[in-house]
Amino acid sequence: MLLPRYFFLFLSLSCWQVAPDTGKECYKFTDLNIHNSIVGTGLKVQLLLYTRDNLDCAKELNQEKPINSSYLYVSRKTVFIVHGYRPTGSPPIWLQDIVQSLLFLQDMNVILVDWNRGATTVIYHNAAKNTKKVAEILKMYIDKMLNEGASLDNIYMIGVSLGAHISGFVGHMYNGQLGRITGLDPAGPLFKGKSPDERLDPSDAQFVDVIHSDTDALGYREALGHIDFYPNGGNDQPGCPQTILSGSQYFKCDHQRSVFLYVSSLKETCNITTYPCDSYRDYRNGNCASCEDFLPLTCPVMGYYADEWKGHLVLKNPPVTKAFFDTGTKEPFCIAHYFLDIITWNKSTRRGYITIKLMTKDGNTTESKINHETATFEQYSQVSLLARFDQDFEKVSRISLKFSTGSVIGPKYKLRVLRMRLRSLADPERLQLCRYDLVLLENIETIFKPIPCQNIQM
Structure with a gap:
């Protein structure tokens, strides 16, 4: 505008x-x-x-x-x-x-x-x-x-x-x-x-x-x-x-x-x-x-x-x-800030990083690797991660999440997500996108269609 x-x-x-x-x-x-x-x-x-x-x-x-x-x-x-x-x-x-x-x-x-x-x-x-x-x-x-x-x-x-x-x-x-x-x-x-x-x-x-x-x-x-x-x-x-x-x-x-x-x-x-x-x-x-x-x-x-x-x-x-x-690499330098809220139901504490990718029907994508510090995921506790994207899509058709512990060797872990929610910082009135009950396998990209968040307390 x-x-x-x-x-x-x-x-x-x-x-x-x-x-x-x-x-x-x-x-x-x-x-x-x-x-x-x-x-x-x-x-x-x-x-x-x-x-x-x-x-x-x-x-x-x-x-x-x-x-x-x-x-x-x-x-x-x-x-x-x-x-x-x-x-x-x-x-x-x-x-x-x-x-x-x-x-x-x-x-x-x-x-x-x-x-x-x-x-x-x-x-x-x-x-x-x-x-x-x-x-x-x-x-x-x-x-x-x-x-x-x-x-x-x-x-x-x-x-x-x-x-x-x-x-x-x-x-x-x-x-x-x-x-x-x-x-x-x-x-x-x-x-x-x-x-x-x-x-x-x-x-x-x-x-x-x-x-x-x-x-x-x-x-x-x-x-x-x-x-x-x-x-x-x-x-x-x-x-x-x-x-x-x-x-x-x-x-x-x-x-x-x-x-x-x-x-x-x-x-x-x-x-x-x-x-x-x-x-x-x-x-x-x-x-x-x-x-x-x-x-x-x-x-x-x-x-x-x-x-x-x-x-x-x-x-x-x-x-x-x-x-x-934070900024992008070139003019106009703007980036879109979002919070990615994750509630897990793993009995054991998990520590790691999340990479999130947003996609539109036209095939456009934007990615944010949230790797500033290791996030700690505990059962039924919400973790809010600040995600930064080079593009801000009005309509998101698909979201992908990838969980990683950062370890090259050793066992592969799962992150059991009770709810994930994506919300805009710049526009709090914008529709919030959610997904319920999914399992993230370590280092495996999981793609899904988000749905409008339900108005329930979790």
Whole structure:
């Protein structure tokens, strides 16, 4: 249902570009190379403005003069996009995607903060030293906007890696009155262990949300916002290379995933629901599938619409909220969360893993191997396992289950199931599917037709 709206906006904006802004210069993001990185680049900041009236033709904003662009309407929401360290000098590959996706959603000012001259260097320490200088330049321009009638409430900063801390420095200079800051995998090296005024912090804006996607390398592990999202636990991201043989992608894929997850949230193909939890392990074990302890009683979504979740504002001194979720390997990254409830009637306790596969009449299948930790099945006790699927089928014609103890040798066991139930987390009102009285032979796939669950207590 969301795709047609996005498509309509695309057509509308395409029509607006029929009469391009001819005769006026378009500015581009600074494109450097490895030579510049080796010799070093002095800091220079270029502010590139995009609006719905100049989608494909950036206008440069002069930092030293009064507001000089007829495209900049200070009454609108203004988004600053701040990139991070650029070791090779090339423009980030996600720039146009994030700019255009934002403008598809809302009529706003999008200002790309190009500090590539200053971020391009083989010496990371030099780029990190420039972050506060960039923040001071941004504050001077925001001051001009405020003098023209802009509101801090309408200022939204999206910072990537080092850019996340730049955004935090700007927010700190305004005593946390900026409307919002989103940190996309804030840089960890040289910032870990720093005091709040030396890095991004929840006090830097009215709402601070952070996506951590590379906490074991280039990113920052600890929480830095009002709500911190940890896709796939915040470490290794699915679809990213696992060995150094993959070249540069091995080093940057996890780090960049935060940006691609955010961009995916702009396109409205699906909303990535997340689950507040103490740890990724607890989330994977299905211990955090309810958001009833928060107001409103809904789980937060990651990305652009994260600010619609205001549970953190209910308390006077809100605790840090960490939210966990899993993703697919590629855009739009969404997966479907289900609970598989199993009640067994084995007299002896069984321990093992379950693999579940869903099938449609058309022959489409999706599988979830629930193998995070060994499940313990005891007689007449319900075990609820969190299953994650790459696809979400409205109508399931067949289900298969396979039980395994993980042992290669030794006796084969049976799991006698009194009832199995499949229920959606995202849509609790959806029809629940059940099957009663079946026996799973170890390592043997058992296929059956599910039926609507009976309204009985078990």
